[in-house]
Amino acid sequence: MEKFFHLKENGTTVSTEITAGLTTFFAMSYIIVVNPQILHQTGMPWGGVFLATIIAAIIGTLVMGLFANVPYAQAAGMGLNAFFTYTVCFGLKFTWQETLCMVFLCGLINIIITVTKIRKMIIQAIPEVLQHAIGGGIGLFVAYVGMLNVGFITFTPKDTKAAGKGLATAATPGLATLNNPTLWLFLIGLLLAIVFTVTKVKAGLLLTIIITTIIGIPMGLTTMSNSVSIGQTFSQLPTTFGAIFSAKGFPALFSDPARIPLVLVTIFAFSMSDTFDTLGTFIGTGRRSGIFSDEDEKALENGSGFSSKMDRALFADSIATSIGAIFGTSNTTTYVESAAGIGAGGRTGLTSVVVAICFALSAFLSPVISAVPSAATAGVLVIVGCMMAASLKEIAWDNIDDAIPALFAAVFMAFSYSISYGIAGGFITYCIVKTCKGKAKEVHPVIWVVSALFILDFVCMAVL
Numbered sequence: 001m002e003k004f005f006h007l008k009e010n011g012t013t014v015s016t017e018i019t020a021g022l023t024t025f026f027a028m029s030y031i032i033v034v035n036p037q038i039l040h041q042t043g044m045p046w047g048g049v050f051l052a053t054i055i056a057a058i059i060g061t062l063v064m065g066l067f068a069n070v071p072y073a074q075a076a077g078m079g080l081n082a083f084f085t086y087t088v089c090f091g092l093k094f095t096w097q098e099t100l101c102m103v104f105l106c107g108l109i110n111i112i113i114t115v116t117k118i119r120k121m122i123i124q125a126i127p128e129v130l131q132h133a134i135g136g137g138i139g140l141f142v143a144y145v146g147m148l149n150v151g152f153i154t155f156t157p158k159d160t161k162a163a164g165k166g167l168a169t170a171a172t173p174g175l176a177t178l179n180n181p182t183l184w185l186f187l188i189g190l191l192l193a194i195v196f197t198v199t200k201v202k203a204g205l206l207l208t209i210i211i212t213t214i215i216g217i218p219m220g221l222t223t224m225s226n227s228v229s230i231g232q233t234f235s236q237l238p239t240t241f242g243a244i245f246s247a248k249g250f251p252a253l254f255s256d257p258a259r260i261p262l263v264l265v266t267i268f269a270f271s272m273s274d275t276f277d278t279l280g281t282f283i284g285t286g287r288r289s290g291i292f293s294d295e296d297e298k299a300l301e302n303g304s305g306f307s308s309k310m311d312r313a314l315f316a317d318s319i320a321t322s323i324g325a326i327f328g329t330s331n332t333t334t335y336v337e338s339a340a341g342i343g344a345g346g347r348t349g350l351t352s353v354v355v356a357i358c359f360a361l362s363a364f365l366s367p368v369i370s371a372v373p374s375a376a377t378a379g380v381l382v383i384v385g386c387m388m389a390a391s392l393k394e395i396a397w398d399n400i401d402d403a404i405p406a407l408f409a410a411v412f413m414a415f416s417y418s419i420s421y422g423i424a425g426g427f428i429t430y431c432i433v434k435t436c437k438g439k440a441k442e443v444h445p446v447i448w449v450v451s452a453l454f455i456l457d458f459v460c461m462a463v464l
Contacts, residue, residue: 020342021350023341025341026377028075029372030377031057043096047236048233048236048238048241050233052240052324054359054360058356058359059320065353066352067315068315071350073335074335076331081329084330100249102270103325107325114315120314125446130409134426136410138413139385143414144414155173156174187379189376209372221373268460270331285342292310336419339384343387406426412425
């Protein structure tokens, strides 16, 4: 195990990696229940999506751990599953089988841009100030996710009728009234996470989740009442597995030539979000923690094939989406919640292997896994966000040329609930600032191209 994962070289131990893997899994285990809940609305069987989500997570995370030897976990991406359901299926009237076909093609595109080094070029082109901003922004995003998961931040819609129909509408944010058990349990977990982190208790984040989950039992928040039988879930998997190759899949998707432009635009939107969510997670967490060292970055720049950990990690991420689509789930991507395990000391692929094992067990222990309330993991995410926000100190905030794109990158990431949109805000404003200063030539051509693609993406989304 030492020889395979290079534990000593990465300054870690087996026990630390196991703890980190468990921490990451419990921080992201909500997806096992949430993803089927979202995709089931399209007509997909809940049990089929449940198992497809787990299978895709296992395969993607194992490849990440065994091939790339990095502590990142993969699963169906939040945001991308909502885009799948509410925009593509409900808004554009594609069937879920057709939408899975587009997800599959998105995965193939990601594989191509990884193998052809386009992803590598993008990473190398990102200026240092934006790399720090992306890292700190992900910290803000992770903390924000934790708060939103328990309703600590509330939104009062200005158009209640539109909100009642599930449509996007302007809303006024505010702090929730602390009058319900979920928020009380969240605050208990947050307190424990702060105490354990500041006092440097070993496995403190995992202990926080376990203790908070136990406390949630008498409060009625830790419960197994909403479980689905194992037999029922396995009987529904054949409905989603291979659906893209059925008559309702690719043949139906391309049966109407008039829809092909819309199909291409939708695939482009899927691919942009998937690609930059992953890049942002790698850059934001990898540099701060040392997972991707200076030597690894040099190997990424000068090596060929899969000579660096980043090369292998990008490839592992790229194949997971197509695999997930075959089994029946939306885009599988590298999870920002991996930061929780990294914060607990995870540094190698052993962390990912532990996460994959947990996902495999969850297929048979779904009542137990799904019993961990979001309030038990939310406090951990907030503290991990605090740790990651440290990257913001590397930015020269007194230099307005750096401050503007850095602020847009970091703040947009949290406020828009999207790593991709945060990167878009940073890239576009960086180009604007450099142009205004007469330094447009200093902007890498890749940044110009990606910024233009983001603008095109925004235009396409507005038209859709």
